[in-house]
Amino acid sequence: MKIAVCIKQVPDTTEVRLDPKTNTLIRDGVPSIINPDDKSGIESALKIKEENPEATVTVVCMGPPQADVALREALAMGCDDAILISGREFGGSDTYATATIIASGLKKVGFDLIITGRQAIDGDTAQVGPQIAEQMKIPQISYAEELKVEGDSVIVKRQFEDCYHIVKAKMPCLVTALSELAKPRYMTVRGIIDAYEKNITVLGFDDLKDMLNPEWIGLNGSPTNVVQSFTKQAKAKGTKLTGLTDDEAVEAIVAKLDELHLI
């Protein structure tokens, strides 16, 4: 059984701050991490491998050459090999184009089970996983909270807002992982040493061009384009009361809520 885990290298958005003067993002010094949902996907794949020793886990990342770091981390966690999908032609891709490119790489190698994170913390779209599945014409199960393999099928506990579905699908299929799916293990020292001895396969445009339509990738091939980006306008200032006693504070709140007819 060949398992692929698709990961994205993302800036740790919890560390991103706004410059109060310029109202722009301060990105300097913000660490790059493996997207949390994806990391949970890696852990889940490694657990499947522990129970199915014949299974292999390949970690796949589309990104610039620096994404190498994320792949090394995944290798150090215990993935068997790594693929970096990288090329100038791929830059500026939206979710459709990104899925087209990643699907071409996955098709070229051939996998039974593909795991992606549900969504990335920088874009939050949750679209690339399902769109890869569509490009590959395989079933998808998103929002996985539990995942196991039984024979040629996967069994997944799929989360909805109000319930779960326990579902079964034949491989090949694609599963999108929630962070709750599995708590990622730490890298081991042995793993880190091994990771730097393992080879990362790089797939560029020339390697994939027979698998994809070049007009459907990159900035120009993307159906959606960003026309404007901006930081939110700060809203009008309210009232701030400091240094009150507790009773004065309560009195001020009750008066305001009364004025607003909220009580």
Next chain:
Amino acid sequence: MSKDVFVVIEQREGHVQKVGLELLGEAQKLAAVLGEKVVAILLGSNITGKAKMLYEYGADKVIVVDDPMLKLYVTEPYAKALTTVIGLYDPNVVLFGASSIGRDLAPRVAGRVHTGLTADCTKLDVDAENGLLLMTRPAFGGNIMATIVCKNYRPQMATVRPGVMKMPERKEAAECEPEIVRVAFEPSDMNVEIMEVLPKATKSVDITEAKVLVSGGRAVGGAEGFEPLHKLADVLGGEVASSRVGVDSGWIEKDRQVGQTGKTVRPDLYVACGISGAIQHLAGMEDSEFILAINKDATCPMMEIADLGIQGDIKKIVPKLTEAITKFKASKAVDK
């Protein structure tokens, strides 16, 4: 030529979900600018009877695919049904709720019809010059907003978070008969088998419905720290919510989380108790009508955006406030 603004109406076990109705309201605004019609698409089993309600919430036309294959949500039958409808009607715009169903179905369908899809929009508009749908969404955990267009492909597709758009008014509707579309399903379309449906262990609370939310952050300190917040919420006729820290620490259930990875809320009153206001949290609640913040730190972001910011200790102020409101209400009752 592609025309009309379509809304995919989400239903669960035959119950129409609120987000679809919210989108019918938004679609009416967009359709008015475009000079087009609002069309609701209802997919399900034994569902045709719900069409009337969609006319009442502002649909000019309702299209129904009613088939046992659509009883429970499975991606492929739903994707096939929707792709069939899109193929027959050639919509200009298709809107979905950004629920766990909408966010599974929309990308699959956008991929199949080869068009663009913008996730989790918080604002939709029409460009007056070229009629393009302007889809605005937060990115980078709510740090920046991006406006996105889909120029060359149709339909223009977007998902919109529940609770972001306002519910339209329900009116009498002359029309109540839907157009029925039949889809040629194959047994093989059911490529994922549902073995079991499990309810969630705790009864889920829909905080997006609440008019008043009393929300706790790090300063709440633990599960028992939410008790006084529950009492305050009770006297205000509201629900308790939480920032991410309360959920991640296991103090309160995930359903109650407000923010980028939780829910978007816009209650009449949002009481932020000891929430410093990380940008991801603000993204989920800053459109609340009135924000009351209580925090020891008078300089934290939540105190900056609050309509009324009170510097103080929630552990002392919240119980006193509950008591004061109870008394206040009692005094008003006597006046009457």
